[in-house]
Amino acid sequence: MLKLREVVAAYGPIVALHGVSLEVPEGSIVTVLGANGAGKSTTLRAISGLLRPREGSIEFEGQRIDRLSAEQIVSLGMSHIPEGRQLFSELTVLENLRLGAYSRFAGMASGIREYRQRRRDFEAALKQVLEYFPILAERKNQVAGTLSGGEQQMLAMGRGLMARPRLLLLDEPSMGLAPMVTREIFEIIHTINRTQGVTILLVEQNANLALEIAHYGYVLETGRIALADTSENLRKSEAVQRSYLGQ
Amino acid sequence: MDEFLQQVVTGLATGSVYGLLALAIVLIYRTTNVLNFAQGEMAMFTTFVAWTVLQRGEYWLMFPLVLLMAAAMGGFIELVIIRRVEGAPVLNIIIVTLGLFAILNNVATWRWGGIPKGFPAPPEIQVTGVKFFGEGALDIGPTVVSYHDLTILVFAVAIMAALYLFFQYTPLGLAMRATAQNPIASRLMGIRVGRMLAVGWALSATVGAVAGLLIAPLILLQPPMMMGVLLYAFAAAVLGGLDSPVGAIVGGLIIGVSENLVGTYTPKEWLGPDMKLTVTLLIIVVVLLIRPTGIFGRRALRRV
Numbered sequence A: 001m002l003k004l005r006e007v008v009a010a011y012g013p014i015v016a017l018h019g020v021s022l023e024v025p026e027g028s029i030v031t032v033l034g035a036n037g038a039g040k041s042t043t044l045r046a047i048s049g050l051l052r053p054r055e056g057s058i059e060f061e062g063q064r065i066d067r068l069s070a071e072q073i074v075s076l077g078m079s080h081i082p083e084g085r086q087l088f089s090e091l092t093v094l095e096n097l098r099l100g101a102y103s104r105f106a107g108m109a110s111g112i113r114e115y116r117q118r119r120r121d122f123e124a125a126l127k128q129v130l131e132y133f134p135i136l137a138e139r140k141n142q143v144a145g146t147l148s149g150g151e152q153q154m155l156a157m158g159r160g161l162m163a164r165p166r167l168l169l170l171d172e173p174s175m176g177l178a179p180m181v182t183r184e185i186f187e188i189i190h191t192i193n194r195t196q197g198v199t200i201l202l203v204e205q206n207a208n209l210a211l212e213i214a215h216y217g218y219v220l221e222t223g224r225i226a227l228a229d230t231s232e233n234l235r236k237s238e239a240v241q242r243s244y245l246g247q
Numbered sequence B: 001m002d003e004f005l006q007q008v009v010t011g012l013a014t015g016s017v018y019g020l021l022a023l024a025i026v027l028i029y030r031t032t033n034v035l036n037f038a039q040g041e042m043a044m045f046t047t048f049v050a051w052t053v054l055q056r057g058e059y060w061l062m063f064p065l066v067l068l069m070a071a072a073m074g075g076f077i078e079l080v081i082i083r084r085v086e087g088a089p090v091l092n093i094i095i096v097t098l099g100l101f102a103i104l105n106n107v108a109t110w111r112w113g114g115i116p117k118g119f120p121a122p123p124e125i126q127v128t129g130v131k132f133f134g135e136g137a138l139d140i141g142p143t144v145v146s147y148h149d150l151t152i153l154v155f156a157v158a159i160m161a162a163l164y165l166f167f168q169y170t171p172l173g174l175a176m177r178a179t180a181q182n183p184i185a186s187r188l189m190g191i192r193v194g195r196m197l198a199v200g201w202a203l204s205a206t207v208g209a210v211a212g213l214l215i216a217p218l219i220l221l222q223p224p225m226m227m228g229v230l231l232y233a234f235a236a237a238v239l240g241g242l243d244s245p246v247g248a249i250v251g252g253l254i255i256g257v258s259e260n261l262v263g264t265y266t267p268k269e270w271l272g273p274d275m276k277l278t279v280t281l282l283i284i285v286v287v288l289l290i291r292p293t294g295i296f297g298r299r300a301l302r303r304v
Helices: A040-048 A070-074 A093-100 A112-132 A134-138 A149-161 A179-196 A207-213 A231-236 A238-243 B002-032 B039-054 B059-080 B090-112 B147-169 B171-181 B183-188 B193-219 B223-240 B245-265 B273-290
Strands: A002-011 A014-024 A029-034 A055-060 A078-081 A167-171 A199-203 A216-221 A224-230 B125-127 B130-132 B137-139 B144-146
Touching (some): A002 A040, A014 A029, A014 A040, A014 A055, A029 A040, A040 A078, A070 A078, A070 B183, A093 A112, A112 A134, A112 A149, A112 A179, A134 A149, A149 A167, A149 A179, A179 A199, A179 A207, A216 A231, B002 B171, B039 B090, B039 B223, B059 B193, B144 B147, B147 B171, B147 B193, B171 B183, B171 B193, B193 B223, B223 B245, B245 B273
Parallel strands (some): A029 A199, A029 A216
Antiparallel strands (some): A002 A014, A002 A055, A216 A224, B125 B130, B137 B144
16 A cells, blocks of 8 residues: 655654665554654654655655645645644644545535535544544533643544555654553554455554554564564564564 | 824824835735735825726726735735745845835836826715715714715725624635644645735735725825835834734824824924924834834734
8 A cells, every 4th residue: 555665764964764665455553553753653744644755755655745745745635743733732622633634625516415425524524533532522612732642643643544544644643641541542553454445554662562553563663664563573672672672 | 182183083084094005015025924024115106097987988997907916916916926935045035025115116107297196086976865975074063074084994904804704704804813823734735835825915915905095195196105105004014013913003103193193282392293203103112112023013023
């Protein structure tokens, strides 16, 4: 579904990715592990179009996307839930969710029928998101900035799902959350993948949890892929245990 | 008492014009983080265009036409000029808007000359026997209000209401608010941020154009006509809180009223009409000392 080949990406003169290649098969959960500054977030930014790769190619469902803008890429069926959530903190929960669906409804409806169809689509997507995250229904009219950390992460994910993506890029969903909340979020990620068949590329510091739900994993070290294997094998690997699983 | 009310109403009317121009400034500041020093000159320029159109056409035909032209001009300025300096240091952008100020001012002087021209107030419309706009004054019991002052107030309220509905209830308005808050997240939602900025400038230029059309009958049409108004508008925007549209209008009204009252009621020997600008700005300084983000401003102005 997603293929990166020798992707080089940089912030000005600082090269963050030195030729990263990875693959995400359809229907799977793939995780990218690595220390701070290894280039995990940069990888996601390059995929979603926030950062234009300097070299290499990125293919999504057989189509080259490395020269497209972030605005175009989201409408192809890929949602990026960025590091630090990046909510619209002064807008309400419902407004955030509405914006999540923006890419599907950009531009004027061409008639009353299309308008109604869009409404139905939106309501259906909203209903589904609120089923995953019932707390968001209760907080519907609350300003996003006043939510707790866990609720904010749920809103960020809900907003991403409103675009009905086939591929979800998730950047550190556990950041700053209590272990209980993190576990809940990971269960939901697992459910989204299983029941809806949404493919997930998950960047995570919490290697234990990530390898528990992922099918496949990559280890990123200073902008290069150091290891790539099934989660099972990665969990057994001595190098991973030493550096990332704290054993 | 009657005179006091009279002064308040007149102050509210001129204050609405300051408020409208302040609103135009805030609309751009919120989305682009640019303080547009050319805002007044843009309004002056569109008012001159309106004057030219009026040589041949009806007022109420000219009105929507000039608003459309103003929107086009605002969008054009963003796309062609401001976009080139996007992300540049704040000072660069300020210099660019000052350059725009000079260009518009010079072109207007070159094209239309420096001699002040009279500009008509919106002419009368009769709707089922009720008179709107036009000459004369309306007796509302304790005081008398000129129709033009009423017109200004009505326009200010209507524009505020329209903008509120637009930002609160349309997808485009929501996308623009999102862009103002978090451009990166907006891009991830599929919002074309650049387009939103151009729309913001277009909206702002339109609101400014209305301010120009409404103030011109009171102060005569000439290239430097908006300088004083712009100063008040900036003061109003800062007073209200630079990122708050409601604050802009409220700030404008406060300044309009206090300017009028200071001009009328303070004794000539030590303050009087000559000092009304000073006193008004002094009030603003005091307010900002107490509330640095302005009356309605929520965020600290960290991006400037």
